[in-house]
Amino acid sequence: MRLFGTVAGLYDSARPxxxxxxxxxxxxxxGRAPSSVVEIGAGTGKGTAVLAGLGAPLTCIEPDPRMAAVLAGRFPAAVVHATTFEDWTPPDGGADVLACAMAWHWLDPATRNRLAFDALAPGGTLAIFGHRYGYADPDQGEAVRATLSRLNRTGSDRPLDWFHQDVLDHGCFTGVRKEVRRTPLPLDRTGYLNLMATFGPGLKQSPERQRQVQEALGRLVDDFGGNVVLDLRTTLVLGSR
Structure with a gap:
């Protein structure tokens, strides 16, 4: 998860x-206002903003110190632990709500559900949410995919809403349900390129390849008329201990 610390500022400004x-x-x-909220893999606070609005004492776990520094600056009232979820010690009695935004895949598949269950208070709620980025114009989406493939950059191969099935398959949470909503996300050239520069597959490439990808995507956006409209698919999965 420390991969994103190299672009912590850009991540905070470019990600929706x-x-x-x-x-x-x-x-x-x-069923009630939570008495405490813990967020796993909080990053720079994209999900934290929603969780802070719940009005409960908030604890954030973020292993990358660079991301954690941005997070602490944005949310001074939150208690920020620069450690992994696996190394963090839950409070006595557990958390009332345990949340995770776009970070569930960074946790060990063999232990994440059990650790989350054990970190919750009886009757507590698990909340996992995240975005999936599509394209409002299928032709634009196909052009982008072809360009990224040519430059040996591939995206996630995880199925749509995979974390819903992950929680269901583990079987320890009850009342598991999923909510999905879609929102158009219009971006200009700069906004789109900044967003694309924050994704893991690209950050794993060499600086030279990252530059080539940005140039190729920039040419595509120019061909699109200078703007891209993404189809932002937001999924929330909820379950009870």
Missing amino acids: GYPAWIGESIVSFH
Whole structure:
């Protein structure tokens, strides 16, 4: 997960946040205002903004110190632990709500559900949410995929809403449900290129290849008329201990 610390500032400015319905759905599912909230893999706080709105004491776990520094600056009222979820010690009695935004895949598949279950108070709520980025114009999407493939950059091969099935398959949480909403995300050339520069597959490439990808995508956006409209698919998965 420390991969993103190299672009912590850009990540914070370029990645979209989360809509208010995420927090509203968490409270509705939980059945009351939570008494405490813990966030796993909080990054620079894209999901934290929604969770802070729940009004409960907030603890954030973020292993990359560069991301954690941005996070602490944005949310001074939150308690930030620069460590991994696996090394973090839950509070006595557990957390009322345990949340994770776009970081569930960084946790060990063999232990993440059990550790999350054990970190929750009885009757507590697990909330996992994230975005999947598509394209409003299928032709634009295909052109981007072809360009990235040519430059040996591939995206995630995880199935759509895979973390919903992951929680269901583990079987320790009850009442598991999924909510999905889609939102158009218009971006100009700079906004789109900045967003694309924050994704893991690209960050794993050499600086020279990253430059080549940015130049190729820039030419594509120019061909598109200078703008791209993404199809932002936001999924929330909820379950109870």
